[in-house]
Amino acid sequence: MIDDFGASLRNLRLKATPRRLAILDILASEPVYLSPEEVWQKLKARFKKAGLPSVYRNLEILAQGGVIIQIIHPDRKLYYYHCRNGSHHHHFVCIACRKVQDLAFCGMDEIEREIKGVLKGRVVSHVLQVYGLCKECTNDTGIHDKESV
Amino acid sequence: MIDDFGASLRNLRLKATPRRLAILDILASEPVYLSPEEVWQKLKARFKKAGLPSVYRNLEILAQGGVIIQIIHPDRKLYYYHCRNGSHHHHFVCIACRKVQDLAFCGMDEIEREIKGVLKGRVVSHVLQVYGLCKECTNDTGIHDKESV
DNA sequence: TATTAAATAGAATCTGTTTCTGTTTAGAGG
């Protein structure tokens, strides 16, 4: 299945500018999360002129539209990931290679039941993210430059 | 049960300085999360001289020692909360009044099983946090100055 | 008490992110 970025942008009433399409392509080309700065570096390899503020703006707009998603990272910086799976789910983030994988389990039903029943509160949103080593990095000898998480 | 901040600091081989004790007291006095800036404001009410860098340093040290915990917030700023419950658990954060409440359910067993079994990966850490309205704020007419989360 | 490593204040700095201004451009409508 080949992603038609133009179509998804049209659905969101967003102009399909070359830079915007490139940003989407950059994020979709690998299942890893990237920082705005990193996206910018890759974008500048394709366009002589490319502004970092445009990258930030596009990432925000695209995330708002649901085409990409923000990764919650303990370092509190922005990271984005191109997610094909539209339904609600969470991610398993490899702290070695940055690969992001979808999780099937969520567990919010139980938590929502607890909050409603015990705390008498109302759930608005939640974040759940799991960090660890993916299959490849687990089998690795560990000569990676692992990030601390 | 009265917290003996001095004792917990001694356990961590940390000096029980007046400012450090005050920071702990400020955080423990209410079950809400505070930003470093807010802690600083409250600290300055007790000490004529108090540096913001000291607040940051203390919050980091205390969080490292487990005396307080960092709250994961969508705005990606630092927030801290004095948590009495030492065992592993997660939090229900009220987006209206900032109150933090402990959750019993975690759900990581299922997720760990999925990651081990399906993805063949290894879990290192995880974040789970739930945002919503606490009992009091749910019953409210909504005249609060709610934060957007 | 004397000592010393830890903690501190305050200034300066850093870095990721955002705002601002004027210019360019994608895409709708003629």
Place this chain on the structure above:
DNA sequence: CCTCTAAACAGAAACAGATTCTATTTAATA
């Protein structure tokens, strides 16, 4: 195809939360 306009853009500047640096003070040990 052209024309037009709001959206998108580049680049500079600004911003804010967080951190580093240096000299000074202080808690806690001996």
